[in-house]
Amino acid sequence: LAKTTQPISMDSYEGQEVNITCSHNNIATNDYITWYQQFPSQGPRFIIQGYKTKVTNEVASLFIPADRKSSTLSLPRVSLSDTAVYYCLVSRMDTGRRALTFGSGTRLQVQP
Amino acid sequence: NAGVTQTPKFRVLKTGQSMTLLCAQDMNHEYMYWYRQDPGMGLRLIHYSVGEGTTAKGEVPDGYNVSRLKKQNFLLGLESAAPSQTSVYFCASLWRLAGGSSYEQYFGPGTRLTVT
Numbered sequence: 611l612a613k614t615t616q617p618i619s620m621d622s623y624e625g626q627e628v629n630i631t632c633s634h635n636n637i638a639t640n641d642y643i644t645w646y647q648q649f650p651s652q653g654p655r656f657i658i659q660g661y662k663t664k665v666t667n668e669v670a671s672l673f674i675p676a677d678r679k680s681s682t683l684s685l686p687r688v689s690l691s692d693t694a695v696y697y698c699l700v701s702r703m704d705t706g707r708r709a710l711t712f713g714s715g716t717r718l719q720v721q722p
Numbered sequence: 723n724a725g726v727t728q729t730p731k732f733r734v735l736k737t738g739q740s741m742t743l744l745c746a747q748d749m750n751h752e753y754m755y756w757y758r759q760d761p762g763m764g765l766r767l768i769h770y771s772v773g774e775g776t777t778a779k780g781e782v783p784d785g786y787n788v789s790r791l792k793k794q795n796f797l798l799g800l801e802s803a804a805p806s807q808t809s810v811y812f813c814a815s816l817w818r819l820a821g822g823s824s825y826e827q828y829f830g831p832g833t834r835l836t837v838t
Binding site for chain 2: 642651652653654656697712715
């Protein structure tokens with residue numbers, strides 16, 4: 611499984627755009643990049659997943675450069691309720707253990 | 723559609739006691755997982771199952787056993803609880819896009835276990 615590196619913590623203010631970058635230098639051809647959000651005392655929640663270029667949904671955007679060695683989760687106009695831990699995962703499901711490995715995540719604190 | 727549910731939500735055990743955590747999903751997912759999360763840490767995979775009747779070890783399987791007798795249920799057992807097993811336990815099930823490698827994993831609300 612590809613190892614991921616992301617900042618331990620980030621601070622922002624309400625209404626700002628937040629970009630969290632994840633490095634995954636040894637990503638494999640069939641790997642997908644997935645981001646999860648976790649609030650205190652809750653299980654992680656799927657946010658977005660992508661393979662290359664850009665993916666957007668109602669919650670966030672995911673930018674993946676051509677070499678796929680990194681990815682950036684973009685949260686537009688954050689609010690206090692976006693304060694959470696964000697995990698970047700890289701894995702493929704067609705071979706291997708079909709299991710996901712979580713790193714330590716990025717703790718985002720949104721201030722009023 | 724309840725998604726992934728876990729029973730119980732909280733439990734306090736004494737060292738050496740045993741217990742079973744139940745995970746149930748009503749989404750007909752093939753894959754199910756048990757993770758533990760210690761304070762301030764990410765999730766670590768304990769055991770997982772890729773189908774009814776099959777289980778496999780994850781990163782931290784020692785001290786735990788699992789069973790998947792029915793597709794919708796995944797049980798995690800602690801035969802002799804130790805204080806080091808104090809943690810929050812999350813169950814998850816996974817939907818995989820047929821024929822592809824993309825997937826989406828759904829998590830339960832967690833079970834907070836304290837071993838004294």
